[in-house]
Amino acid sequence: xxxxxKTIREIASPLMVVxxxxxxxxxxxxxxxxxxxxxxxxxxxxxxxxxAVVQLFESAQGINLAQTKVRFLGHPLQLGVSEDxxxxxxxxxxxxxxxxxxxxxEAHRDINGLxxxxxxxxxxxxxxxxxxxxxxxxxxxxRGQKLPIFSCSGLPHAALAAQIARxxxxxxxxxxxxxxxxxIGITFEEAEYFxxxxxxxxxxxxxxxxxxxxxDPAVERIATPRMALTAAEYLAFExxxxxxxxxxxxxxxxxxxxxxxxxxxxxxxxxxxPGYLYTDLATIYExxxxxxxxxxxxxxxxxxxxxxxxxxxxxxxxxxxxxxxQIILSRELHRKGISPPVDVLPSLSRLKDKGIGPxxxxxxxxxxxxxxxxxxxxGKDAKELxxxxxxxxxxxxxxxxxxxxxxxxxxxxxxxxxTNRTIEETLDLGWELLKILPRAELKRIKPEYIEKYLPxxx
Numbered sequence: 165x166x167x168x169x170k171t172i173r174e175i176a177s178p179l180m181v182v183x184x185x186x187x188x189x190x191x192x193x194x195x196x197x198x199x200x201x202x203x204x205x206x207x208x209x210x211x212x213x214x215x216a217v218v219q220l221f222e223s224a225q226g227i228n229l230a231q232t233k234v235r236f237l238g239h240p241l242q243l244g245v246s247e248d249x250x251x252x253x254x255x256x257x258x259x260x261x262x263x264x265x266x267x268x269x270e271a272h273r274d275i276n277g278l279x280x281x282x283x284x285x286x287x288x289x290x291x292x293x294x295x296x297x298x299x300x301x302x303x304x305x306x307r308g309q310k311l312p313i314f315s316c317s318g319l320p321h322a323a324l325a326a327q328i329a330r331x332x333x334x335x336x337x338x339x340x341x342x343x344x345x346x347x348i349g350i351t352f353e354e355a356e357y358f359x360x361x362x363x364x365x366x367x368x369x370x371x372x373x374x375x376x377x378x379x380d381p382a383v384e385r386i387a388t389p390r391m392a393l394t395a396a397e398y399l400a401f402e403x404x405x406x407x408x409x410x411x412x413x414x415x416x417x418x419x420x421x422x423x424x425x426x427x428x429x430x431x432x433x434x435x436x437x438p439g440y441l442y443t444d445l446a447t448i449y450e451x452x453x454x455x456x457x458x459x460x461x462x463x464x465x466x467x468x469x470x471x472x473x474x475x476x477x478x479x480x481x482x483x484x485x486x487x488x489x490q491i492i493l494s495r496e497l498h499r500k501g502i503s504p505p506v507d508v509l510p511s512l513s514r515l516k517d518k519g520i521g522p523x524x525x526x527x528x529x530x531x532x533x534x535x536x537x538x539x540x541x542x543g544k545d546a547k548e549l550x551x552x553x554x555x556x557x558x559x560x561x562x563x564x565x566x567x568x569x570x571x572x573x574x575x576x577x578x579x580x581x582x583t584n585r586t587i588e589e590t591l592d593l594g595w596e597l598l599k600i601l602p603r604a605e606l607k608r609i610k611p612e613y614i615e616k617y618l619p620x621x622x
Contacts, residue, residue, distance in 0.1 A: 168197075169234045173215075177224040178383050179427050180206065182234050185216045191240045191276070194218055199231040205257075206234075207241060209428065219424065221257065221383050240276060243391050244269025245398040249372045250342060253359060256376030256388035275390040277397055277451055286454035288488075291519040292408070292463060295331035295584035296324070298506040298577055299513075301594060302533055303491055306519035307334065307406060308454035310464040312414075314480050315493045316473045322354055323581045324493070324504040325410050325467055329358075330367035331584045332408050340405040343371040346392035349378050349385050349416025372399075378416070385420035393451045393462075400460030407462050409452065414445075414468035418479045434478045442482045449486045489513040502578040509541060525587045528617055531609035532594045536572070538608055539601060543569025561602065568600045 171183040194206045210217040218234070243258045246267050253262040260266060288308035294300055305311055315321035329343045345362075347355045355375045362368040372395050376388040389411050396407045411417075418437060425438035433439035452464035466487070470480050473495065484490055494507035520529040543565040550558055550566055558566065576593055579585065585593070595617050598606060606614055 166235050166237065170230070170232070172227075172229045172232055172234065175224045175227060175229070176427065178220045178381065178424065179209070180218050180220060180224070180227075182216045182218060184214050185211075185236070186214065188216045188236050193237045193239060193241050195235050195237060196220075196227070197233045197235070198226060199228050200226075202226075208236070217428075219383055220381075221387075222381060240274050241387060242272040243275055243394045244272050245395055245402075246270045247399070247403060249395055249399075251369050251371065253373040253375060254391070256348075256374060256380055256384040256391065258374070258391045261375065271398070271402075273394050273398060275387060275394045276447070277390070277394060280451075280453060280455065284456050286456045286458075287518070288454060288461075288463075288515050289518045291335060291524045291587070293331075293333055293335055293587055294328045295586075296327065296504065296506075297579055297585050297590040297593065298504070298508055298511070299328075299491060300525075300585070300587050301529075301576075301590040302508050302516075302536065303489065303511050303513040304516035304519045304525075305332075305463065305465075305513065306515045307463055308452065308461045309489075309513070309515050310449050310452040310466070310487045311489050311491065311513055312480075312483050312487050313465060313467045313491045313493065314475060314483075315467060315469050316495055317469050319469075319493045319495065319498050319505060320503060320581075321467050321469070321493060322350075322357060322412065324506075325412055325465070326358055326361045327504070327581050328465060329371065329408065329410055330362065330365045334406055335587070340403070341370060342399050342405045342407050343367065344374075344392050344396040344399070344407055344409045345371055346374045346376075346389050346409070346411045348376050348388050348411060348413055349380075349420065350376075350413060351378055372396075382420035382423045385417055386424065389414075389417060389448050393448065396462050397451065400462045401455060401458055402460075404459040406460060409462055409464045410467065411448070411464070412467035414466045414483065415471065415479055418445075437478050441478060442485070445482055446486050449483070488515050497573065497577065500573070502573055503580055504577075506577060508537070508577065509544070526591055528595075528609070528613040529587075529591060531613055532591060532598070532617075534608040535598060535606055536576075536594055539565060539568050539598070539605070540572050543567075543572065561605065564601055568597060571600060572597055 173181045173183050192208045196204045205221045206218040208216050209219050255261045288306040290307040292305045292307050362371050374392045376385050396409045399405045400407045422437050452462045454461040471477050489512040492507045492511045494505050497505035546562040546566040
């Protein structure tokens, strides 16, 4: 039986203390009924004897301590899931905001999910084509991987995320592919950009959007990525779909976590973020993956803006520990007009070797990838030397490498936001650029592949 309580002792937004409670448990969902009949939601953060500390999802404005009633619903925050969610836009609490009807739920799922047994995880090994050369060719995304994008404020990470969301596909058989997109604490303009882009390109039909704006409550922000992942788990593991989850911006999520932690008067950790930031982020990121014997998969691309462009900041630092690599965007490349400005040298995909090669991409992929990395690195060094000492100080080979670095940035990295390259086009473009270099310098590619893919000049 659900009891009602009129024993609210104090409110320190977003927290509220309720006394004389019975049988209330951690993370339980509660409902407030104000004196004017308005209803608001909250959840239990802490229970000490008969006193419960609850967290309000909406503002505390207008709450009368004596007349407001609280009832606890006996279950945590849940999301009603159904296949009808595809093509719809929801707010951070899973309520439709696109003017369409409510979802007829096939099931109600706890937004915290159930941990996946490590023994039942399948190793990510299948290539996902994003159509972006710097990712497909050099930092390959594999099905079931979590690969974050580390950006800086003002860089076009939103455009890259929208491009991946509309272009990403699994090669081979026509499989059910869906995108779950969660906007966390972003501006209305940015959220509208994503929704309009998905509608313009028709990608909205296979996309579920959860939109939490900057003016929405911080507490809702904490629920948004979990709502998105609950929808993704349902589509992947119940409906056998291959789901790409894009979360932007994780920095706003961590800020909301810090705000709530400060309200709870917890001892802060690094830079004021709570000490459990690592654990909390892990509860989000580790929901990506594949299950043995299950056709579906969840691949995750979290996007975060690094405060002060500092990759040692707690948010990118801890994210890098949990995830399997990172795509780093460069301000320097952005200034040169290169789009997307992916800085390929510090970027990394730890699982790329598992998703490339014969039968997955092409036999020459591994060798050309290593060669492009090595040649670009040497070319950048040669360009720096040229800046200091002048062109006359460079050897003929160094001049070729410097030219290669220029062409590589112009043609390979810079492809614009509407170009969708197949993996074959990306690999062929790599070979075209490698023609700039002397054959003797192609030391990382097997000779038979050089003969096959780099024919002698007529």
